Amino acid sequence: MAGRQSPHLGPNGAGSTSRISRRAALGGTAGLGGAAFLSACAGAGGGGGAGGGGGGGGDDKSVNVIMVNNPQMVDLQKLTADNFTKDTGIKVNYTVLPENDVRDKISQEFSSQAGQYDVASISNYEVPFYSKNGWLAPLDDYISKDSEFNQDDILKPLATALTGDDGKVYAEPFYGESSFLMYRKDIFESKGLTMPDKPTWQEVADFAAQLDGAAPGMKGIALRGQPGWGQVFAPLTTVVNTFGGTWFNEDWTAQVNAPEFVEAVKFYVDLVRAHGEAGAPQAGFTECLNGMTQSQVAMWYDATSAAGSLDAAGSPVAGKMGYVAAPVNKTDSSGWLYTWAWGVQKASKRQENAWKFISWASSQKYEELVGSKVGWASVPAGKRNSTYENADYQKSAAPFYKATQDAINAANPSDPGVQKRPAPGIQFVAIPEFADLGTQVSQFISSAIAGQTSVEDACDQGQELATKLVTDKYKK
Template identity: 70%
Template sequence: MTSRPTGPRTAVPLCALAMCGALLTACAGAGGAQGGSGAHSLNVLMVNNPQMADLQKLTAAHFTKETGIKVNFTVLPENDVRDKISQDFSSQAGQYDVATISNYETPIYAQNGWLAPLSGYARKDTAFQQNDILPALRESLTVSGKVYAEPFYGESSFLMYRKDVFAKKGLTMPAHPTWQQVAALAAEADGAEPGMKGICLRGLPGWGEVMAPLTTVVNTMGGTWFDKDWKAQVDSPAFTRATEFYVDLVRAHGEKGAPQSGFAECLNDVEQGKVAMWYDATSAAGSLEAGGSPVAGKMGYAPAPVDRTKSSGWLYTWAWGLQKASKNQDDAWKFISWASSKKYEELVGKQLGWSRVPAGKRASTYANPRYVAAASAFAGATADALKSADPGDPGVQPRPAPGIQFVGIPEFTDLGTQVSQQISAAIAGRTSVEQALRTSQALAEKVAARHADK
């Protein structure tokens, strides 16, 4: 998950990065403090990922010019934006018309009556081509037969690595790497260039930060948060093995400042040549290969590392949700349909470069020769990862709720965040993995008890 999965991603930040091209105050854009201030004004709350920074740059000169609808953006880091969206949508305050939500929040928000369904709009707006949305994403944003969000971009996860560094060190990336192979490669690549570490892995607290990649490691190493009968498994041998592996790897060969590193920080480290590998959201590749990126053309892309499963990449989308309390729903659909359209992808390709297209959501994107040519380094790997992701069966045992890098229940926001704080503390050396998981198991058992009673 950028935040994502994302990832998911995921998802996740950018304002201080080169792709944003400005300070956070510039990223935050105009207003957003009050609900739509007129019939042709919208307030949009979104995560500060690179793709959203591009959208903000293009909106006034294209969408507003074409429609007369002014868009006031509020842009925040992933953890902050999740909190603000939850507060506004749960209270139905209507402060924001549209917000970036994921395939985790969408079913929960829809069931709570916080979202306006988009099916009617999509059905009438034939130019939008709803059936072009990739099936896995379309299904993840549909509840009881109604579409409740439209994807801005979709992502899975994969392993990114410096081909030139590997060549210099005589290292070979397997076609389908295991986590044990990745750990060995990280040790070999550590110090390959002055100040370079072997791998970047998120350590920043947040259910969509450190817990996203870690949970995929747990899945492939045989663990799960809950078994099919809602028994908590957070301190099980498999969950413990995976967590110890992750913490040991990032402590031994991971980036500096790992406990404070999320998607944005790892993206920055890769671009600045501080790490040789990075396991994270597929959506990151567009930034790495963009014109002006110091590592463009130097990166290789391999499937998400595995252990006991055939694949382990997550499935995540940052999507546009329309608050039910919004008084500007028709205008909001115009913005959503534009931002998620083929037309917008064409605009990004022509204005900013085809590698920066917010991809991973439409089948037509991968049939577009200009996109495929520009994104040849990662387009195929991304498409394969999205196809292999299975939210209903991501591990080695049945699950009581869907989700790969999250558990699809409302309580996971709080549970995942609290557990992530424990894991981040273990990465920082302030506690042991054993103690972190013992504390986390008690938290998971409280959640499990509520669901087992049902």
């Protein structure tokens, strides 16, 4: 996700620590944002992309794709020419950019309906308002005619999140994630502690206090504190939800300084200040992942995609990790939902080719290709039921695949809290203004984590911004 560089998107399925450095921040999602060193890559299936400007032109045997530079997308580029293009004759012109850059470019392209790009990597954050604005082409007719794609195999929460208010499908997932609690089983055992399958946040806080110093230099828990709507607010908004808070009530009245919102933020800030990782105010997905890998923390609440790196071959903590549901307070579940997905621009003149690309890139067949050519740890998972039934994937992802599947299936973007919401979203509010709002308010929260301001003052400032940027506009 933007600025999070994704929470989402931790190293989702990354097979080695080298993949962590390649992405350097995209987590988010949902996850983290892409790494600048890959800022403009020409695709393996064709030209374009250098400098972020190669998407124009094309003919009836080509398709122009703009996408984020996550490791999974880099693998996609490498596999395109020898597989998709070879089989279909369709040349893919890729433009590949870091997350913040690609979001800006896609927003400009789709809002103007310039038609330069046929397919874009968008997320469940954008789909609700992109579809409502008429920027996306519905995919239902293509789905119904494609006997091999198997829409019913898509995990229901993702399928729902990528469906518009009109009931039409507007994007197909490339990979997905939720969030869960990761912990060191060996450290818990050494302290005589037992982690519940569905812990409460109070239980987690109690564990964190007991786990400080359980190993030399170890802190009880890692939680993101870095500013960004997709950094600190990815996990924090899920805490707000389960504590009974919300950014906005049903009529768009801001609730950032409401008692429940303040209570959740205070709990989070107090927990990370007392028992969190060193440098928490600037710790994002990558920093927390490194802390967990290097045995600097005993627990970490974040993206399910992180598990692929923690339990990867060569990881110092492989085989030592446990994974349980996202902690709760007043709700039955609290994990987020995020997916990088493929959407087709309404103005595209090559929608048939666009669907053929999506049908391949989001297919079960493509996952099997990655498994055989790259490795099952690198499969863009989290989107198909068949993935979790695959024996090869189960073997590769044995410690975490079931917990990941359960977390995604439990996510409910339309009803993530205790009250009705004016827009969908678990760790975000699916409106264009939220990216700016969340990022600005996150600065105040990070300052509170640093001890430079109080939680109450941070939330009061957030309330003013939420009212100005959203409430005053949407109530009209």
